[in-house]
Amino acid sequence: MPVMTIREAIRQALREEMQRDRRVFIMGEDVGAYGGTYAVTRGLYEEFGEERVRDTPIAESAIVGVALGAALGGLRPVAEIMTINFILLALDQIVNHAAKMSYMFGGQFKVPLVIRVPAGWGQLAATHSQTFEVYFAYVPGLKVVYPGTPYDAKGMLKAALRDEDPVIYIEHTALYPVRGEVPDGDYVVPIGKSEIKRVGRDCTIVTYGRMLQASLQAAEQLAREGIEVEVVDLRTLRPLDMEPVYESVAKTHRALVVTEEWRSFGVGAEVAARIQEHAFDELDAPVMRLGSREVPLPYNKHHERAVLPWPEDVVKAVKLLLR
Amino acid sequence: MATTVTMPKMGFDMVEGKLLRWLKKVGEPVKAGEPLAEIETEKVNIEFEAPASGVLKAVLIEEGTTVPVGTPIAIIAAPDEPVEAPAAAPAVREGPPLPTPAPGAPPPPAPAPAPVGAPTPPPGGRVKASPLARRLAREAGIDLREIPGTGPGGRVVKRDVDRYLQARAPAAAPPPPPAAAPIPTPAPAPVPTPAPTAVPVSPLRQAIARRMTVSKQTAPHFYVTVEVDMDEAMAWRARINEALGERGKVTVNDMVVKAAALALREFPALRSSYQEGGIVRHEAIHIGIAVALEEGLITVVLRDADRKPLAQIARESKELVERARSGKVRPEDIEGSVFTVSNLGMFDVEHFIAIINPPEAAIMAVGSVREVPVVKNGQLAIGQRMKVTVSADHRVTDGAEVARFLQAFRRYLENPLLLLVE
Numbered sequence: 001m002p003v004m005t006i007r008e009a010i011r012q013a014l015r016e017e018m019q020r021d022r023r024v025f026i027m028g029e030d031v032g033a034y035g036g037t038y039a040v041t042r043g044l045y046e047e048f049g050e051e052r053v054r055d056t057p058i059a060e061s062a063i064v065g066v067a068l069g070a071a072l073g074g075l076r077p078v079a080e081i082m083t084i085n086f087i088l089l090a091l092d093q094i095v096n097h098a099a100k101m102s103y104m105f106g107g108q109f110k111v112p113l114v115i116r117v118p119a120g121w122g123q124l125a126a127t128h129s130q131t132f133e134v135y136f137a138y139v140p141g142l143k144v145v146y147p148g149t150p151y152d153a154k155g156m157l158k159a160a161l162r163d164e165d166p167v168i169y170i171e172h173t174a175l176y177p178v179r180g181e182v183p184d185g186d187y188v189v190p191i192g193k194s195e196i197k198r199v200g201r202d203c204t205i206v207t208y209g210r211m212l213q214a215s216l217q218a219a220e221q222l223a224r225e226g227i228e229v230e231v232v233d234l235r236t237l238r239p240l241d242m243e244p245v246y247e248s249v250a251k252t253h254r255a256l257v258v259t260e261e262w263r264s265f266g267v268g269a270e271v272a273a274r275i276q277e278h279a280f281d282e283l284d285a286p287v288m289r290l291g292s293r294e295v296p297l298p299y300n301k302h303h304e305r306a307v308l309p310w311p312e313d314v315v316k317a318v319k320l321l322l323r
Numbered sequence: 324m325a326t327t328v329t330m331p332k333m334g335f336d337m338v339e340g341k342l343l344r345w346l347k348k349v350g351e352p353v354k355a356g357e358p359l360a361e362i363e364t365e366k367v368n369i370e371f372e373a374p375a376s377g378v379l380k381a382v383l384i385e386e387g388t389t390v391p392v393g394t395p396i397a398i399i400a401a402p403d404e405p406v407e408a409p410a411a412a413p414a415v416r417e418g419p420p421l422p423t424p425a426p427g428a429p430p431p432p433a434p435a436p437a438p439v440g441a442p443t444p445p446p447g448g449r450v451k452a453s454p455l456a457r458r459l460a461r462e463a464g465i466d467l468r469e470i471p472g473t474g475p476g477g478r479v480v481k482r483d484v485d486r487y488l489q490a491r492a493p494a495a496a497p498p499p500p501p502a503a504a505p506i507p508t509p510a511p512a513p514v515p516t517p518a519p520t521a522v523p524v525s526p527l528r529q530a531i532a533r534r535m536t537v538s539k540q541t542a543p544h545f546y547v548t549v550e551v552d553m554d555e556a557m558a559w560r561a562r563i564n565e566a567l568g569e570r571g572k573v574t575v576n577d578m579v580v581k582a583a584a585l586a587l588r589e590f591p592a593l594r595s596s597y598q599e600g601g602i603v604r605h606e607a608i609h610i611g612i613a614v615a616l617e618e619g620l621i622t623v624v625l626r627d628a629d630r631k632p633l634a635q636i637a638r639e640s641k642e643l644v645e646r647a648r649s650g651k652v653r654p655e656d657i658e659g660s661v662f663t664v665s666n667l668g669m670f671d672v673e674h675f676i677a678i679i680n681p682p683e684a685a686i687m688a689v690g691s692v693r694e695v696p697v698v699k700n701g702q703l704a705i706g707q708r709m710k711v712t713v714s715a716d717h718r719v720t721d722g723a724e725v726a727r728f729l730q731a732f733r734r735y736l737e738n739p740l741l742l743l744v745e
């Protein structure tokens with residue numbers, strides 16, 4: 001099976017879907033002639049032309065609004081917002097319009113809109129290094145996916161493009177170079193299905209995105225010390241598929257939720273609450289959450305590193321959980 | 324002024340106590356010094372005295388609950404004094420109700436670390452346990468309070484329930500008898516090997532295990548054995564007992580205790596403790612006497628043994644042993660010994676070697692008084708002899724000193740008049 005990066009896997013999904021379905025088109029800032037700020041769409045402008053790979057002004061609300069209109073009109077737009085930090089400017093279009101359209105018109109309209117949005121950090125300072133997935137996971141009417149492997153990145157983007165509802169597709173910039181096996185040709189990874197990415201018996205880590213990779217590295221290290229961690233990848237934050245989590249907790253009896261977000265009111269809080277609601281009698285310890293320190297991300301790289309969670313933090317948290 | 328009664332520390336290594344029985348009811352008047360409750364420590368059951376007079380306003384832990392030393396267990400106050408709800412009581416802490424160790428008793432060394440698995444349910448009897456542990460205990464029909472918790476803050480977790488069930492499990496059932504074989508010459512039926520049985524460890528056994536392990540691992544032991552001519556001692560003992568008549572009976576052990584106490588006057592090293600930061604010398608010669616109980620061994624303490632007449636030693640040690648056997652020892656009965664005598668003489672033992680009872684520096688193991696062939700004035704004769712072995716801590720003393728101590732000890736027993744006049 002070919003090995004490629006997540007960046008290449010996303011590009012491949014876009015290319016295959018554009019070849020498969022003439023309604024699919026891309027729009028966003030610098031996605032065309034420049035090839036994308038993170039080079040995800042490189043080559044597509046040349047291949048599909050400016051009609052289907054459209055550069056837009058720096059106007060996020062307009063990008064989403066136009067894409068929403070195109071979706072209502074029968075197209076399958078992929079709106080790229082350059083980074084998740086700028087999506088705040090488009091929140092009204094996303095939350096008040098895209099998410100509610102189908103509900104408010106009794107299902108007469110569908111909104112098959114995909115918003116691709118890179119998230120992450122890397123000495124970009126406080127306003128350009130934010131973790132916002134929970135803003136969207138909070139909203140009924142949206143679907144939110146956050147792949148952590150090249151295989152899932154391709155399969156879930158294809159699923160998103162075939163979905164009838166608006167999908168927020170989040171890409172972590174630190175994951176773009178992560179390599180993994182990706183089959184040639186068409187396959188779909190369904191939205192709303194969590195997956196056990198590593199089998200273990202001593203505790204369950206629930207995670208997604210960059211922290212999936214960090215957790216898998218931590219699990220490797222813990223295995224050398226004789227601790228077998230089971231890693232559940234949520235992959236989709238809305239709708240949230242908790243069944244594999246409950247099954248895993250029924251086996252390990254201890255759970256750690258690992259996210260890159262601030263812990264307060266976050267995805268980790270939601271997952272922890274659901275575990276205690278549905279698997280209370282299986283718990284041998286309180287559900288533990290690992291996240292970032294609750295400050296805006298600093299620019300200084302040492303401070304930045306100190307705020308974010310890393311594999312060694314996961315290792316420490318697991319050991320604390322297993323006391 | 325309300326007094327909050329806390330779990331007393333009875334013995335330097337006591338970290339927790341189990342409240343066996345309240346001897347007063349809530350609302351009943353109590354006087355300071357009156358027995359308030361019966362408490363089980365790792366070593367013994369003790370009646371615990373009320374530290375203040377008044378009315379027992381509240382008991383904060385139920386019978387059968389084990390709590391760490393210092394945990395509030397009851398409130399005593401004036402009859403008309405309003406008392407805060409028991410829930411608020413843990414914040415209150417007044418005069419320590421602990422019995423003060425006798426002067427000269429060894430200063431308590433750093434408290435032993437709480438044993439892993441110390442059950443520490445908070446006042447009120449609620450046990451901290453994970454939901455899973457609760458479910459497993461419920462399914463197995465076990466009272467969670469019986470299970471020591473090893474999770475954070477003493478929480479009972481799954482592994483504790485598993486361990487408890489494992490320890491409680493009866494020996495595996497023997498394999499079913501082999502079915503009748505149709506073969507004319509069956510092989511002889513194999514004798515089933517009985518499976519080993521897990522035995523629950525009593526608190527006393529745990530304490531012995533811990534203390535003896537610490538002693539043998541930290542105190543470098545060496546041993547010196549002497550044989551004591553007991554002809555005179557036995558003759559004097561018979562005369563003394565005849566004279567005492569109804570008023571008591573002196574045992575060989577009483578004479579050994581007195582002789583050891585007198586000898587210890589001259590050898591301070593053998594009544595010392597090696598501790599971090601130096602050697603502590605104890606001036607009061609309190610002799611520990613090892614008493615075998617069904618559940619294990621405890622040491623009762625005969626205070627100032629060098630200054631007491633033999634008859635008093637005999638009387639007091641008899642009382643101490645009786646209290647130990649009936650589980651009624653008082654804190655002062657088991658606290659503060661500086662040297663221990665362990666006597667297996669009644670079991671017809673020639674000699675044996677004991678492990679030092681920390682934080683003491685030495686222990687004396689006493690064998691039986693036996694009739695043996697001896698050479699007296701070039702003639703073979705029958706003599707009464709007793710072998711005594713001292714185990715000593717080499718950090719505190721050396722072989723020559725212990726040998727000199729044993730010479731002094733022997734001088735007292737071989738000239739028993741000295742036991743009477745000193």
